[in-house]
Amino acid sequence: MSDLPITNCHVHAFTMEHVPDRYIRFGLLNVLKARPVRQALLWTLPRLLPLRHRDVLERAARFAAISSVDNGQEGILRTVRGYYPRGARFVVLPMDMAHMGKGRPAEDLPAQHDELARIAALPDLAGTILPFATFHPDRGLAGVDEVKRCFDMGFRGLKLYPPLGFPPDHPLLMEQVYPLCVERNLPVISHCSRGGVSHVGLDRLEEAWRAGRGGAEPRRFASPHAFKPVMEAFPDLRVCLAHFGGAIDWRDYLEQPMDPDRADLREANWLTAILDMMGDPKYANLYTDISYTIFYFDENFPALRVFLDDAQVAARVLFGSDFYMAEMERLPERSLSIRLRHALGRDLFHRIACENPERWLTGTAPAPAPEPEPAPKVDDAPPIG
Template sequence: MEMINAHIHTFNIKNTPERFLQYGMPSFIPRFLHPTFKKIIQQKSIARVAAKLIKNPFLSKHLAFILIGLLETQDLIFEKVKKAYPEGSKFVVLPLNFKFIGLGKLQNTYTQQLDEMIEVKRKYPNTFLPFVHIDPRADKPSKNKEFVEKYIRKGFNGIKLYPPLGYYPFDPRLEKVYEFAEQNNLPILTHFGQGGIYYAGKNMPPEFQNPPSFIKEYDHKIIPNKKNILFCDNFIHPDHFEAVLKRFPKLKICFAHFGWDFYKGKGKALFKRKELFDKIKIMLMDPAYPNLYTDVSYSLADKGFNKMLLKEIEENTDLADKILFGTGFYMTTQEKQSESEFYLNFRGEMGEAIFQKMAVENPRKFLSTEFFKL
């Protein structure tokens, strides 16, 4: 079985901004001590012990970055994940442009991150399937489309969106990108879960509250919140995506994580735990969105999620045709299970027939484009 893991990351610590640790830093550490603390925690031996002891979700994420992300190149990270799967398995590799996260300068630019991915793809042309992340704030609408097109024509397999970094799916600077994606049957994979990485700048720009939109008929509602992590859930509101899909009905899009909730902090989250999951489930079954998919990346670390998912599939077998297998490596390294355990346990829990759909048939449909067939 030539399986596909539709959601992994290989970017390393050089692709993150200089103050990336800061948004996971416990509040009792004074700001002036952050660089010292960062230096200490970036020692691998210390990070290894800290990863076992620290339970802060953001700090754990940073520690995962340290333990895997300190590997010098994306190549080394990819080799690490490859080992956990049968020979010939394919991987959708998702970069992130951290430039606008509000935590300072990047050590390596975003294009350097993408160019390095081309290097890895030259080594593994059939198994390394890179996507290109587009942040609409990077450039003008036409330039954003040109940027995406350049990398797609180079051999990238799809487009990645990560709205909680600070942009809405209906951003006018994305319109031409959607047009290009729809014309060429390109897959778009967007982050879709509460928690995770989010815009962490000190002040939230006013356009977060009053954003421009290319869908004039859509009346977007934005719920104010002073906490960045809670406000940033506004960016992934399912209604925003529904409006985009109404405008581009053939758009092939995957809502990552099946909307599962990773938020572990204080304060009231925008959505209740199962709310996004249920909403996605309804949208997946809606014949108006034939090209809509979801994936189980990271969510599969939660045994409760897997149980619930299996129950839902047993009740509605068509749902299995809309789900992609993915793990979210290497964010998953903060969990107790290893990558191969994630994959094997999930495969065991779902059973062969369902897993075959999720890891082979569905990703093939999702990833086939005008440029590449799978």
């Protein structure tokens, strides 16, 4: 087995400074910054609020709580590093929430990128922090220049978050950004789940859509199908559709009947859509990660283990956790990664946490060690004498 390090392909370090001021109403985010207030609210409000508002509140509390970690992004990254063995690496994914229609963050994207570049260059973190650049088409050509600037600083790939209000085949991406990724041999990761934050316009469409008032599904920009034109135009581009379709689609797949003759149902579920795309040679550079989704460990691990029996899938799944978005959901970070290592066994864990990430990041990885020759069975033994 090669001595590649563990790579967590999906962590976040952005802080309250990067969250827009109207992310939630009533300035609640500011109120939540004070720890005693946050604790009191989190204890009281869930008992009074319906589930949907509770989700918003808990997410906001997560932003607020992590932001109280000293030293901003560096403090957050030192925290996640503390849960892993020495030498582990972390793909750090920034967010550009300035264009989601909820006001401006205190710190703009270039400053967020600059801070990641500074942290990645710290002598004691050298080689462990792998920053990605992010892009929102509303920034226009200046946004493309910002991606270039990050790649010139040694960033290791591109992060996209289409629910912030753009399709993955937006012309600026197709004509400028993806060609740059291919030229620099750098991978892309894109949010692919029905959960998470979204543009204010999509929120309104979603309410109408959920109420049955029609329109296209607002979250469709995050769907695996939205990436098909990208992967068909750039077959060499290594694309990770994060979250393996998301916990909602895993739950539906595991709990709802699905007529095996109805291809449209397999397409509509983002988990089965990704599995089917992995079997299609047109999408040979498609990867996925298990971040967030795998925090529902008891529900989702058995299915993950079964999917990994397929060689195509086992070569394309990446270990990631979604720290700090997921930590509050079920399991502390170290507990999750050790459970996963224990339940998958050493070889399979090594594939998804070491080999596959290296191939996704660089396009190459050491060939897996050859299978040991099976011991001859008694019947195969040459006749004696």
